[in-house]
Amino acid sequence: MNKLLLGFTFGVFFSFNSFSTTVNQSLYIVADSLLTVDSTKIPYVTFNETPTYNQSNPIINLMQGDTLDLWIYNTDSLTHDFVIKGISSVISVPPNDSAFLQTIFTVKGSYIYHDPSDFPKNTYLGLAGMIVVKNHPFSCFYWNIKEHNSDWNNQLFNGNTVNWNQYDPKYFTINSVSNPNINGDTLARITGQVGDTLFLYITNTGLSIHSIHFHGYHATIKYSSRNASHLNREKDTFPIYSMETIVLKITPDKEGEYPIHDHNLVAITGNNIYPNGMFTTILITP
Amino acid sequence: MKKIILLFGMITIVFVSMAQQLTTTFIFSKMDITPQHTLWDGNSTMLMGYTSLMNAPIDIPGPILRYTEGDSVELKLRNMSQGASHTIHLHGLDVDQWNDGVPHLSWEVGHNETKSYFFKAPHPGTYLYHCHVTSALHVQSGMYGLLIIDAQNPNETWDGGYSFHKDYAWMMSEVDTIWHTDSIINHPHDTTTIMRELPNYNPQYFFVNGRSEHQLTDTNVAAITAKANETILLRLANIGYYGNKFHFPMHLNARIISSDGRPLPSIEVSDTLEVLPGERYQVLLQSAIEIMDSISVDYFNLNTQDIENAQIVPINISGFISSVDELNKDSYIYPNPTNGKLNFVNVKGKINIYDSFGKLIFETTLNTNEENVDVSHFSTGVYFIKTTNKNFKFFKL
Numbered sequence: 174m175n176k177l178l179l180g181f182t183f184g185v186f187f188s189f190n191s192f193s194t195t196v197n198q199s200l201y202i203v204a205d206s207l208l209t210v211d212s213t214k215i216p217y218v219t220f221n222e223t224p225t226y227n228q229s230n231p232i233i234n235l236m237q238g239d240t241l242d243l244w245i246y247n248t249d250s251l252t253h254d255f256v257i258k259g260i261s262s263v264i265s266v267p268p269n270d271s272a273f274l275q276t277i278f279t280v281k282g283s284y285i286y287h288d289p290s291d292f293p294k295n296t297y298l299g300l301a302g303m304i305v306v307k308n309h310p311f312s313c314f315y316w317n318i319k320e321h322n323s324d325w326n327n328q329l330f331n332g333n334t335v336n337w338n339q340y341d342p343k344y345f346t347i348n349s350v351s352n353p354n355i356n357g358d359t360l361a362r363i364t365g366q367v368g369d370t371l372f373l374y375i376t377n378t379g380l381s382i383h384s385i386h387f388h389g390y391h392a393t394i395k396y397s398s399r400n401a402s403h404l405n406r407e408k409d410t411f412p413i414y415s416m417e418t419i420v421l422k423i424t425p426d427k428e429g430e431y432p433i434h435d436h437n438l439v440a441i442t443g444n445n446i447y448p449n450g451m452f453t454t455i456l457i458t459p
Numbered sequence: 460m461k462k463i464i465l466l467f468g469m470i471t472i473v474f475v476s477m478a479q480q481l482t483t484t485f486i487f488s489k490m491d492i493t494p495q496h497t498l499w500d501g502n503s504t505m506l507m508g509y510t511s512l513m514n515a516p517i518d519i520p521g522p523i524l525r526y527t528e529g530d531s532v533e534l535k536l537r538n539m540s541q542g543a544s545h546t547i548h549l550h551g552l553d554v555d556q557w558n559d560g561v562p563h564l565s566w567e568v569g570h571n572e573t574k575s576y577f578f579k580a581p582h583p584g585t586y587l588y589h590c591h592v593t594s595a596l597h598v599q600s601g602m603y604g605l606l607i608i609d610a611q612n613p614n615e616t617w618d619g620g621y622s623f624h625k626d627y628a629w630m631m632s633e634v635d636t637i638w639h640t641d642s643i644i645n646h647p648h649d650t651t652t653i654m655r656e657l658p659n660y661n662p663q664y665f666f667v668n669g670r671s672e673h674q675l676t677d678t679n680v681a682a683i684t685a686k687a688n689e690t691i692l693l694r695l696a697n698i699g700y701y702g703n704k705f706h707f708p709m710h711l712n713a714r715i716i717s718s719d720g721r722p723l724p725s726i727e728v729s730d731t732l733e734v735l736p737g738e739r740y741q742v743l744l745q746s747a748i749e750i751m752d753s754i755s756v757d758y759f760n761l762n763t764q765d766i767e768n769a770q771i772v773p774i775n776i777s778g779f780i781s782s783v784d785e786l787n788k789d790s791y792i793y794p795n796p797t798n799g800k801l802n803f804v805n806v807k808g809k810i811n812i813y814d815s816f817g818k819l820i821f822e823t824t825l826n827t828n829e830e831n832v833d834v835s836h837f838s839t840g841v842y843f844i845k846t847t848n849k850n851f852k853f854f855k856l
Contacts, residue, residue: 320762338763338765339763340762340763341659341762341763342762380762381761381762382702382735382761382762382764383761384702384735384736384737384738384761386550386737388548388553388559388561389553389554389555389556389559390553391553391719391720391721402725402727404724405724406718406721406723406724407719407721408718408719408721408738409550409551409553409719409720409737410551410719410735410736410737410738410739412702412733412735412738427555429555429556429559430556430564431556431559431561431564432561432564436700436735436736436737437700437736437761437762438595438660438700439761439762441594441595442595442657445656445657445658445659446655446656446657447593447594447595447596447655447656447657448594448595454564
């Protein structure tokens with residue numbers, strides 16, 4: 174019976190998938206602040222689905238073959254640029270103006286949209302999000318990982334410069350939150366049952382290299398924007414470089430709650446407090 | 460019919476008893492009272508760490524835990540650290556939650572307590588173990604080591620994998636001596652509080668197997684010696700907070716074959732390899748000529764991506780593999796465990812068998828490619844066999 178249901182699910186899925194759709198999405202550039210794990214507020218600017226500020230950039234979900242019709246509205250007082258890394262050309266969006274971008278996504282994977290102007294300044298300050306392109310019906314989870322240095326955000330928002338070669342971040346976030354709040358984010362916290370197929374889409378929109386370790390399970394690399402040769406490697410620890418995206422497939426073989434954490438020290442601490450970084454868990458039920 | 464059932468029952472009992480044989484390892488967690496670990500410049504630093512003997516000094520990395528694929532293992536941790544609780548996280552073994560060593564998801568071992576982790580040695584490969592109590596601090600303090608799982612044929616990377624003549628294991632780490640001062644390392648040990656304030660991390664010492672600079676040439680903690688045409692399996696593991704980039708001399712023909720205990724889908728031929736914190740790789744090296752050279756490793760900051768240090772490990776490829784050596788690369792023993800005769804294949808020359816206390820129990824000389832030794836009169840337990848150029852371990856039922 175289970176096989177019958179699975180077959181039916183696949184059939185429905187692929188019949189739907191054969192009809193590519195057009196997805197309409199708006200992104201509003203809004204400047205405000207990031208509330209950190211220790212309640213420090215630091216200047217921040219993000220893309221938002223409405224003119225109302227949210228400190229987490231939206232995750233845009235597409236099926237392979239879909240067309241994305243994207244409007245970008247700039248509510249900031251500065252001109253911003255916009256690009257989908259490796260996919261689109263750069264477009265400029267003046268203050269209080271808008272721009273339109275249409276893109277067909279034919280290759281499954283995980284992509285970064287961001288403001289590339291004065292790189293890495295605007296990307297670092299928050300203007301970087303994730304586009305996911307998939308072709309399967311399985312459960313998906315999404316991590317846009319990033320680090321922050323509150324002094325640097327203040328300096329940059331005040332028009333000063335920083336020495337990018339001396340980057341020393343203090344906070345680490347997944348989808349703009351830190352431990353213990355990551356487990357409260359249903360998009361980020363991996364849950365499932367024994368035997369499920371689970372996908373984790375990760376973008377690193379920070380400046381650091383991270384090394385993410387899974388307890389309990391190995392996972393398989395299904396996409397890497399940096400190392401195509403790493404496809405199908407089965408590992409428990411996954412390096413992810415700045416502006417890299419990876420897609421991991423996990424098939425849990427046992428129940429339990431296991432940590433997933435980052436062996437980059439900054440991601441284990443938050444402003445020097447352990448474990449205010451990314452100590453999150455995967456929860457698998459029988 | 461009754462005989463068949465009886466025979467089937469006996470076979471089942473034998474298999475069940477074999478499966479239930481435990482390989483038990485004792486390990487101690489301790490803390491230095493004064494700085495004892497000698498650094499390359501003559502300074503010393505204080506460690507928390509693991510030892511295999513109660514009175515042994517703490518070293519980094521801790522003792523190598525080594526098992527054979529399929530072993531059922533009991534790993535006993537005795538905490539003698541005079542303070543903080545400790546655990547053992549078996550990094551990469553994918554054990555169940557109860558044996559995973561994460562304190563708030565299972566349990567921890569308090570001072571003067573002894574508790575056991577149970578697991579079955581899974582895929583052959585190179586793994587880590589480390590403490591997961593205030594992990595950022597306890598790992599930096601020295602609570603880490605390598606865990607190696609050999610294939611059933613100990614000179615093969617995995618069943619049907621690559622043959623090798625000898626293996627070396629390098630564990631990479633760093634030390635920031637600020638983290639090793641008494642006020643930091645000897646932190647309050649309130650098990651109800653997870654949160655700790657930690658200093659900034661700016662390491663001054665960068666290690667291969669706990670040594671650096673001239674220590675790597677003055678000692679044999681990492682140096683590779685082999686003959687031309689010998690195949691070397693180099694096991695690499697990074698438990699530091701910096702990235703490592705290895706540079707292999709061209710003549711070593713480096714082939715990257717596996718990572719994190721799993722074969723790569725296709726081998727990678729490269730003279731450089733990056734190993735990030737928590738990762739492990741296995742690399743095959745083989746030189747067709749005699750050379751004296753070195754493998755260098757860069758340590759790069761994960762945030763600035765600057766290379767802040769480099770260490771050099773010497774390599775000496777001298778002499779050529781002989782036909783006897785070539786024969787012995789495929790030597791093995793079977794069955795293991797056994798309660799009768801132990802067969803030796805492709806093992807020639809003198810053999811010594813020692814018990815788990817190191818006492819010589821038996822010695823003989825093997826003259827043909829396949830011979831057996833009757834061990835039925837041995838007591839139940841683990842035994843170690845030393846031959847002219849290869850060692851084995853077996854279990855007597």
